[in-house]
């Protein structure tokens with residue numbers, strides 16, 4: 001099975017592993033098994049003292065940090081374009097008041113945006129409906145240009161797309177560094193790797209592509 005074709009279902013099948021994980025979690029080892037080492041969730045402001053600037057919130061959901069780094073890179077480019085930008089983890093539950101536009105970015109796990117971002121969208125659906133909203137998704141599978149890959153990555157947004165009218169959607173290749181994953185996540189990644197020849201590990205982020213999108217969004 002190729003990396004491109006590994007679907008959400010495959011991931012879910014492999015996550016039969018989560019049964020094992022649950023067993024571990026129920027034991028005294030649970031905390032250590034699910035803890036993500038050294039996760040940085042930056043909260044940054046790029047803002048000139050100019051109330052005439054338009055202000056953009058970039059909020060992100062991450063498990064291992066690569067989506068946070070992409071959010072910061074997008075913020076830097078937007079700030080360079082003259083926007084006032086706040087970059088915040090969605091777990092900080094940022095307020096939407098005072099922003100002219102919002103970017104929501106999430107890592108994909110098991111074929112979906114992370115649940116805290118889906119919850120944020122649900123809680124803020126009305127306010128988000130009154131603002132231009134752009135989305136970015138960070139993932140490692142279904143990166144190809146073929147129809148099957150394209151359809152599979154579009155499906156990562158199935159839980160939020162019906163709730164939003166995004167002005168733009170970007171899909172960025174992410175990063176898997178086993179060192180930054182919890183024990184259970186490493187296990188899942190290794191199982192996926194064993195199930196396919198071309199499993200993607202490493203840092204596949206394409207910073208030029210990320211900058212190019214940030215240069216034109218909004």
Ligand SMILES: Cc1cc2nc3c(=O)[nH]c(=O)nc-3n(C[C@H](O)[C@H](O)[C@H](O)COP(=O)(O)O)c2cc1C
Pocket residue numbers: 007008011061062063064065066067068107108109110111112138139140141142173174175176181185186188189
């Ligand atoms: C346990 C686990 C499950 C994943 N599930 C998927 C998936 O279903 N589809 C996909 O394209 N990528 C999947 N990925 C890859 C992540 O989306 C990718 O590593 C991303 O860069 C992680 O972002 P983060 O570092 O911000 O958490 C998975 C990674 C892990 C560790």
